[in-house]
Each structure stands twice: as C-alpha cells, then as structure tokens.
Amino acid sequence: MSELARQVEALLFLSPEPLPLVTLCEIVEESPGAVQRALAELGERHGPEAGLEVAEIAGGFALRTRADLAPVVDRLRDRPSEDRVSPAALETLAVVAYLEPISRPQISRLRGVSVDSTVVSLLDRGLLEEAGRPPDGGAMRYRTTRLFQERFGLRKAGDLPPLENFELTGPEAERVRRHLVEAGHLPEGEGPADDE
Amino acid sequence: MSPPDALRQPIELDLFEGPFDLLLTLVLRDEVELLEVPLLEVVTASLGERARERWDTDTAGELIVLLAAMAELKARRLLGEPGEEEPDADTLEARERLAARLVAYAPFQRAAGWLGERARDCAGPRYRRVALAGAAPPPPPAEDAVRLREAMLPLIAAPPAPSLSHLTSRRVSLPAALARLQSALARARSVSFDALTAGLEPLEEAIALMAALELARRGDVTLTQPEPFGDIAITGSGR
Numbered sequence: 001m002s003e004l005a006r007q008v009e010a011l012l013f014l015s016p017e018p019l020p021l022v023t024l025c026e027i028v029e030e031s032p033g034a035v036q037r038a039l040a041e042l043g044e045r046h047g048p049e050a051g052l053e054v055a056e057i058a059g060g061f062a063l064r065t066r067a068d069l070a071p072v073v074d075r076l077r078d079r080p081s082e083d084r085v086s087p088a089a090l091e092t093l094a095v096v097a098y099l100e101p102i103s104r105p106q107i108s109r110l111r112g113v114s115v116d117s118t119v120v121s122l123l124d125r126g127l128l129e130e131a132g133r134p135p136d137g138g139a140m141r142y143r144t145t146r147l148f149q150e151r152f153g154l155r156k157a158g159d160l161p162p163l164e165n166f167e168l169t170g171p172e173a174e175r176v177r178r179h180l181v182e183a184g185h186l187p188e189g190e191g192p193a194d195d196e
Numbered sequence: 197m198s199p200p201d202a203l204r205q206p207i208e209l210d211l212f213e214g215p216f217d218l219l220l221t222l223v224l225r226d227e228v229e230l231l232e233v234p235l236l237e238v239v240t241a242s243l244g245e246r247a248r249e250r251w252d253t254d255t256a257g258e259l260i261v262l263l264a265a266m267a268e269l270k271a272r273r274l275l276g277e278p279g280e281e282e283p284d285a286d287t288l289e290a291r292e293r294l295a296a297r298l299v300a301y302a303p304f305q306r307a308a309g310w311l312g313e314r315a316r317d318c319a320g321p322r323y324r325r326v327a328l329a330g331a332a333p334p335p336p337p338a339e340d341a342v343r344l345r346e347a348m349l350p351l352i353a354a355p356p357a358p359s360l361s362h363l364t365s366r367r368v369s370l371p372a373a374l375a376r377l378q379s380a381l382a383r384a385r386s387v388s389f390d391a392l393t394a395g396l397e398p399l400e401e402a403i404a405l406m407a408a409l410e411l412a413r414r415g416d417v418t419l420t421q422p423e424p425f426g427d428i429a430i431t432g433s434g435r
Contacts, residue, residue: 067320094307153318166306177295
C-alpha cells in the first residue's frame with residue numbers, strides 16, 4: 001500500500017465524521033487526483049472479505065463496518081438496533097429533502113396533517129435541523145442533516161432521484177381524478193374503474 | 197432506475213396520519229371504498245382538538261373543504277344514490293381540488309417509499325463517532341494575589357447612589373387655582389381660558405381647567421368653547 005493510502009486510511013479511521021476530499025487534500029498536502037487514487041487503493045484493500053469498507057457518504061469519505069457485521073458490532077455498542085422511521089416521519093423527511101428549506105406550516109399544508117410532533121421528533125433524532133427564518137420574517141425553516149444523508153446512504157446533500165421520477169403517470173393521475181370526481185355519482189357496483 | 201412503489205406495499209390504517217396519504221393509497225390501489233375509510237379518524241388527525249393553534253385560517257379552511265368533499269363522497273356511497281343528477285359546480289370543484297392535492301402529494305409519498313428502502317438497505321454499516329480530543333486549553337497565567345485584589349476591588353465596590361438632582365417636584369393646588377380663577381372673575385365678567393393660563397405648564401393648565409369645571413359644576417360660571425381645541429370663555433353667572 002502506498003504511503004499516501006496509509007495516511008488516508010489513518011485519517012478515515014480517526015475522523016468522527018466523513019472527510020470531504022478537499023479536507024483530505026489539505027491535510028496530506030496532495031492533489032485531489034492523488035488522494036482519489038489513494039482512496040481507490042484503500043477501497044481495494046478493504047474488499048468484501050474485510051471487516052471495514054471505504055464509503056462515499058454524506059459529502060465525504062468514511063471508513064465504516066460492513067453491513068453484514070451489524071449483529072456482531074452492535075453487541076459491542078451499548079444501543080438498541082437502529083430505531084425505525086415511521087411512515088409519517090418518512091413522508092415528512094421526503095418533503096423536506098426535496099423542498100428544503102421549508103417551514104412546518106408549509107409541510108403541514110402539503111401533507112394535509114399537522115406535522116409538529118413529527119418534526120420535533122426528527123429534530124430530536126438529528127435527521128432535521130433548523131435552517132433559519134426567511135429574510136422577510138416568518139416561520140422557522142428546516143433542512144435535512146448530514147446524519148440524514150448517512151442514515152439513508154446519500155453521497156451528499158440533494159443526492160436524491162429527481163422528484164419527477166415519482167410523479168404519477170398520466171393514466172394514474174387521471175384515475176385518481178375520476179375516482180374522486182365521479183365516485184359519489186355512480187350506482188353501487190358500477191365503479192369508474194370498470195370502464196377502462 | 198424505476199423507483200420502488202410505496203403504493204404497492206400493504207396498508208396498515210393505523211400508520212396513516214392524514215387524509216392525503218390514506219386516500220391516495222386507497223385510490224391508486226383501486227380501493228377507494230370510502231365505506232371503509234374511518235372518516236372521523238381522518239378528520240381528527242387533520243384538524244384535531246387543537247386545530248386552532250396549529251393551522252392558519254387559510255389552510256384550515258382549505259382542509260375543511262377537502263374533508264367535506266371526502267365526507268360527501270362517503271355519504272353518497274352510503275346512501276347508494278343513483279347518479280342521474282349532475283352535481284353542482286362547487287361540489288365538482290371541491291372534488292377536483294381534492295384530486296389535484298392528491299396528485300401533487302403523490303411524488304412525496306413515493307419518495308418516502310424510496311427513502312424507506314434506502315433506510316433498510318443502509319441500516320447495516322456502523323460509523324465511528326468518537327470525537328477527537330484536542331489539546332487541553334492552556335492554564336491561566338499565574339497572577340499574584342495583590343494584583344488580583346486590585347483588579348477585583350473596582351468590581352465589588354458598591355455603586356454610587358443615583359443622583360436625583362435633575363428631578364424636581366412641582367406642587368399644584370386645586371384650591372389655589374380656584375382662588376385665582378375667582379379673583380380673575382371678580383375683575384371681569386368673562387375670562388379667556390387661554391389668557392388665564394398663558395405661560396403655565398401643562399399640569400398647571402390642566403388644574404386650571406379642573407378649577408373652571410368645578411366652578412361650572414357649582415353653577416358659578418358657564419363655559420363656552422366655539423370650536424374643539426379653541427379658546428374657552430369662562431363667564432360668571434352673576435350670582
């Protein structure tokens with residue numbers, strides 16, 4: 001292993017958070033290209049047979065334990081297995097992730113339900129953070145955190161599929177519309193879906 | 197990459213919080229059997245008992261319209277009303293808006309499904325989170341006790357009592373003002389309030405007014421003021 005790769009490995013091992021490429025370059029005083037080659041070298045060294053892997057996550061690089069070792073390493077850690085994120089929390093996170101910074105009233109409006117308690121619990125869990133108030137005053141706005149990126153395996157902020165990918169197709173949207181607009185006016189057993 | 201579809205996953209009613217995620221899921225799965233939708237729960241979840249604290253008026257109004265549209269749809273289903281008559285324009289518009297809200301919300305619901313899968317896929321790896329300890333802060337420089345005492349003394353000295361020399365107390369007396377007004381009236385039948393109070397401080401002026409009002413109450417004088425804020429003529433009643 002090259003000297004640079006050894007240095008990078010040592011830095012990733014000690015760092016409490018993912019190290020951005022620029023930070024690595026500054027510390028080892030090398031070019032981004034050289035550091036990237038060192039990272040690739042390190043990646044090969046920590047292959048599937050190793051206990052650790054090099055991951056590009058949350059805006060930087062991290063040395064982390066491999067997923068299949070979770071049951072073993074969690075015995076060392078004094079914490080329960082990762083608590084689940086409820087569907088309501090996931091939807092709130094999705095709204096914030098795509099529209100950040102966004103205020104609670106704006107999220108509530110979109111979701112059609114009060115999100116106060118959901119937002120508070122996501123703040124407590126470090127998945128959301130405050131993002132300041134708009135310059136013209138108004139409600140506090142929120143954004144997702146680096147922990148959110150780690151938890152959901154995102155390489156950096158905004159590393160999400162385009163929202164358009166999730167839009168309803170034309171026929172699906174039309175189906176929703178027809179169901180709701182016409183549903184109340186059809187005799188029993190003659191659902192609108194029948195005439196497709 | 198085709199996004200995994202949250203809408204294909206099994207529904208558990210308890211997990212839904214609001215009208216939109218619930219209704220959208222039902223509709224897209226061809227399960228818009230409103231008979232099965234616990235409307236009360238949906239309404240409670242959306243508006244709740246403390247709705248006034250949580251919603252601005254506009255949003256609350258909009259939600260109520262949407263929920264009303266849902267309730268009406270359900271009522272029609274329950275009654276099994278045959279569908280000959282055309283619904284009125286407002287009803288149709290409310291339903292169109294409900295549909296538009298659902299379609300607009302759908303991408304976020306699906307994105308949430310995608311996030312959920314990511315969370316499952318990424319649940320395994322563990323990160324090291326031990327903060328690096330820096331060097332301990334340098335100890336404060338050694339100072340001798342005398343210098344510390346000197347530095348401390350000004351801080352613990354009692355502050356000087358505040359001076360009140362710029363405050364003066366002005367005494368005004370209603371009897372004195374009454375006497376002044378009465379003596380002026382002894383000299384002339386009618387006195388101008390402005391002339392009487394020329395050069396007086398506002399407080400003295402106010403007392404003079406009270407004196408005039410007092411005499412008017414006793415019936416000793418009549419007060420006439422032709423226009424608001426204008427001069428007041430104080431005229432003795434000649435008794």
